[in-house]
Amino acid sequence: MADAPEPDLHVDADLAARLVASQHPDLVGPVRLAGHGWDNVMFRLGPELAVRMPRREIAVPLLLGEQRWLPELAPRLPTAIPVPVRVGRPAPELGYDVPWSIVPWLPGASALAPSSEERGTDAAAEALAAFGIALGVPAPRDAPENPYRGVPLAARGADVRARLARGRAADPEVLGRVWERALAASVWAGPPVWVHGDLHPGNLLVRSDGGLAGVVDFGDLTSGDPATDLATAWLTFGPRGRAAFIAQVGALAAVDDATWERARGWAVVMGTALVDALDAESPYGRLGARILAGVAAEG
16 A cells, blocks of 8 residues: 555656746746655755646645635745745646646655654644644635535544454554544534644654744645644644643643544544555554554553
């Protein structure tokens, strides 16, 4: 099992270079593959830019959401995010009939990289808490909809129980109790707030000292329950960093115990999804196991 599904759109560096040359010739520069996630491919474009291209059809509306909303969100956020500097049009004449973006190349290393894993991410805790609180303000009515993030936890109940029953996650009984507690917690009663939706180490950039340098991949951007993003306390940090994150969130905003219970439940959602779908030795498979171990250790 790989760390990403097979693509259904052909994307390579040559295509990226031809798209830039045809639509934004003033930005032409060396193009090389930087990496890919589940839904998009990133190419480095010269020293300061990157080309972000969907590799799956399902990612197209997500990329359009980034193009629409990131310019509005960025001014109030304390951390760098990849606001598109140019919008790429579908180019059927080049065999790529979907939109794409040119974004700034943000400095820093992925917090999921082996060097970051060895160093840890605890130094990013307070800055990530500040980012989450700054982002998590009431969202407009036309914010993107996402049936998997920001929703009441009960909407994910069948998936989580099925994953626990398949036995790929360690300590399924403990995790099951955590999950049922999260379901029993009161639901979010406030207005829907902005939610990044995928606030895990693979979408965080860190400096050489471990501090937070940027937050990327807003494809799952939506509105709803802030507990979805607060789950990063378990997704991203060990016990010390988690305590620092939770303390800083509490210093910046009023977060009740029920919201933290739901956040722990969201960590179970994310962790079981990774462990259930991916190879245990892959980077995201290991992340899923670490997430669930941290949740289970707290019981």
